[in-house]
Amino acid sequence: MMLGTLKIREVFARLRQTHRKALIPFVMAGDPSLPATAQLIQALAGVGADCVEVGIPFSDPLADGPTIQRASSRALGTGVTPAAVLKMIARIKRRVAVPLILLSYWNPVVHYGSRRAACDPAPFLRDAARCGVSGLIVPDLPPDEADGLHDLGRRHGIATIFLAAPTSPAYRLRRIARASEGFIYYVSLTGTTGARRQLPPDWLHGVRELKLLTTKPVCVGFGISTPAHARAVGRVADGVIVGSALLNALEPFRNQRRRWLREAAAFLRGLRRAV
C-alpha cells in the first residue's frame, strides 16, 4: 500500500511535470448521507478532481461560514461519527485513485477510539491510515501545538496539512511551511469559509511570499467560487480548493440523488476547464 503522504506528493509531482494545477473539491461527509458522499467522491474523482477533501462534521465549526455550518449540522443530525466516515472511506478506497484528505476539528480527532479521556489522536491516525486516508487538515490546531500530530502523521504516512493566512507574518509562514506535508493550505482571505463574489487582493502577495520560503506545493482555498477565481489563483498557486461554492450548487438537489451527482460533476468540469 502506498503511503498517503507519498500519494499526495506524487500527484503534485505529476502535475508539475505537465504544468497543470491541482483541483481539490471539498465535501461534507454524511450530507445528505454517507453512501451519497461515497458516490459524490467517486463522481468528483471521475471528472478531474486531483484530491478530494472530506469534512468530518463538528458541532462548532469555528473556521466555517454558513454553508459548511449548515452542511455540518445536517450531517450530525443523521448521526454521522468519525468512525463511520473512516469506514466509508475504507469501502471506496480501491475504487478511488486520488488521495483523500480529511478535514476535522481537533476535538473529534482526540475523542476517537477507546482512550477518549486521554485526548489522544493516535487511534484516529492509525485507523485513518488503515482506511486509506492520505492527509489530514485540522483547522483549529496551529503548528505550534501540533508536534505530536506531525510525528504520528509521519509514522502512519498521513500528510499533516497546515493553514497559512494573509495575516501570518514571515516567522509563522516558515513554521507552517516546515510543518506541512503534502502541500500548504493558503487561506485566501481573512475570514471563514464561504462563497464570495470577489476574492480580496490579499491572496496574491501571500502566496508569492510563501512560495519564496518553500518548495512544497501551495494550494489556495476559502472563498474560491467561480471558474474565473480558480483560473486567477491557478496562475500563481499549485492548486485550488473549492468547498462552499460546490455545496451551494448542490444544496437544492439534496433529495434528488442523480441530479445532485450530475450537478456536482458539471460544477467541477467548469472549474477543471479553468484551471
Add this chain to the structure above:
Amino acid sequence: MAALDELETAFHKARRDPAFHDTLNAYLRHYAGRPTPLYGATRLSRALGGLRIYLKREDLLHTGAHKINNTLGQALLAVRMGKRRLIAETGAGQHGVATATVAAHFGLQCDVFMGEKDTKRQALNVFRMQLLGARVIPVTSGTKTLKDACNEALRDWVTNVRTTYYCLGSVVGPHPYPLMVREFQSVIGKEARRQILQAEGRLPDALIACVGGGSNAMGLFHPFVKDRGVRMIGVEAGGTGLRPGEHAATLVKGTPGVLHGARSLVLQDRHGQILETRSIAAGLDYPGVGPEHAFYRQLGRARYAAVSDRLALEGCRLLARTEGIIPALEPAHAIGYLKQLANRLPKHSLVVLGLSGRGDKDVETIARALPDV
C-alpha cells in the same frame, strides 16, 4: 494565531508598564467604583445558622457586575494596540454591557454577539447595550446561547482581525485570554484578602463563587491560591438535572477536550461533539470552563459543585429577604449552595462569597419562575 501572538506581546508589555497600571487603577477607582465593599452579611449568616458570611459586593460596580474590571483593562489594551473596534460575546448580557460601556467611553465602535435565546431572556441588557451605542447581533446558529455567541465572535475576529480587538469576557478561549482575564479580575481577590484581614484579623476558611466560564471565581480565588488553609468552592449551574443537556456543570460532569482554542474540561458526547447546556442563568450556560479551574480541580486545590435552577432561585429570594440585596441569578447559585456548605464546614467558619452581579436583569425571569414570591 498571529493575532494571538500580537495580543500576548501587547499584554505583557502593558503588564510591565507602571503607567498602564496607574491608568487602569484610576479608572477602576473613579469610573467603576472600586474598591467594592466586603460586607458582613449577619442576617444571612443567622438564617443559615453557623457560617459567618461576608459578601464581596461586585454587584455594586458600575454596570452592575464584575465584568467591568476586565473590559476596562482590555479596552485600555485595545487603545494601546491602535484598534478602533471592539467585539464581544455575551451570555447574560453583563459582559456585553460592560464592553459597550468602555467602548462608548473610549470612543470605539462596538459589536456584541449574543445568542438569540439570550437576547430574549435578557432583553433589558440588549436595550442597555443599544443605548450605549453598541450593535447587538443575535446569533441563530447552534444552540443560540453563549457558546454560539463565542463562535460568531471568533469568526468575526478572524475576518476583521486587522482593525478589531476581541474583548473576551471570561477566563476561557485561547491563550493569552485565560491569563489576561484572570489578571484583570484578580483585583476582586486582592481587595477581599486585604479587607477580610482588616475586618477579622485572619484569612477566611472558605471562598465561594459561581462558575460559568469562571472569571469572577478565578478573580476571587487566585490571590488566595497559596493560602493553603483557605478552601475554594466553585458553584456551577445544575440546571434541571445532571443528565446530558440538562445542566452546565462542566467541572462536575465534563471530560477533557478542546473548545474555543483551549484544552480544558468540556461537556461533550463520546465523539467529541459539544453538548447543549441548560441553566436559568444565561451567564452560566456554557459547555466549557476556564482551563485554570480544571487545573485547580485536578490538583484538589478547589472543589466544584452543581446547584439546580430551583436552589438558585431560593438563594436569590433568601438574600433578598435577609439582606435587602437582589443578586443576579448567577451568584444566586453560590448562595443556593450555602446551606450544604454550612453542613460541611465547622460552626462559625468564615466564608467570603463573590457576589458577582446584581439581579435587575433577571427580575422578569425570576417573576416567571417564582410565581409565588
